[in-house]
Amino acid sequence: MKKTVLVAGGTGYIGSHTAVELIQKGYNVVIADSLENSEITVLDGIEKITGVKPQFEELDLSERESCLGLFKKYSNIDAVIHFAAYKAVGESVDFPLKYYRNNLNSLMNILEGMKLVGTNNLVFSSSCTVYGQPDLLPVTEKTDIQEANSPYGNTKQISEEIIRDFLNVNKNQKAIALRYFNPIGAHASALIGELPIGVPNNLVPFITQTVAGLRQELSVFGDDYNTPDGSAVRDYIHVVDLAKAHVVAIDRMLEDKNKAQLEYFNLGTGNGVSVLECIESFEKVTGLKVPHKIVGRRAGDIEQIWANTSYANDELGWKAELGIDDCMLSAWNWEKNIRNIK
């Protein structure tokens, strides 16, 4: 019989790509999302790609009664992937309580719901932000967790602690926390992708929107970092590679391959790429210029970070396959599709 996975936040960017990969792997998918930061039409994209329209529940998981109601309705769920959280670093500085309330309540409600109906497997969306600016690169899962530099980052650290404490007294529960580096790109079909609301905070949607004519010019935040070309370095991972890692994590839990009750994995490519290299890659694969100017550093940015992916590669048998050029091309194809650019 098909196993069922609840994808909380499944109409969002990473959630929708993961729903596709789960369906294609033969899982039955139930999506729960408040639609506060995503569009219902994402379900059509998922259906066009997979031929399956997932069951959908519109609700706010940070509301306890609604969340518990969801678990009572779908008491056959085998595993949960929890993506439903706010993720804008800058906004979290301005509205800390909004971030703590939403990100922590939704997690606690989901854990309570899982316990209520006996669903024992959780995959949690964490972030490399838990490492801050590490002294040593690349970052392994054993790298020290540093004090978070934003309320958003703190919600990820606290969430990992909440899961740890919950598992400590619920021995039949298992969890895998996936620490993402910088997810970018879009599905090869260009039927789903990132849909930022308003002016994008993140680099790649800002690049694609600038080239599409929605923004005048990209600001490159800083060229005086201690990096090869002076711009900041990140580990950009294609969202489809990231989505596939979630399927591997779900398989691992449902096939009881976990070595420990709680596991952490870095999900990146292992390569550091600078902001200027991202622009270069975009221009190379699309043949289009990215209008840009160098401005001062952005508050709160770290200089450089990239992942040591050995543990995920060896333990999960998963490896990111797509590079920066694939990311840029797919992101541009998606932008073209939603803006009707030929």
Ligand code: UFG
């Ligand atoms: N950047 C620009 N111009 C822009 C936007 C970004 O130069 O208009 C630069 C940033 O300064 C940074 C790089 O591009 O050097 C990447 O920035 P993003 O905003 O795309 O991503 P971040 O690395 O800041 O943040 C991402 C996720 C967060 C997560 C964080 C962990 O968006 O959710 O990684 O490091 F917490």
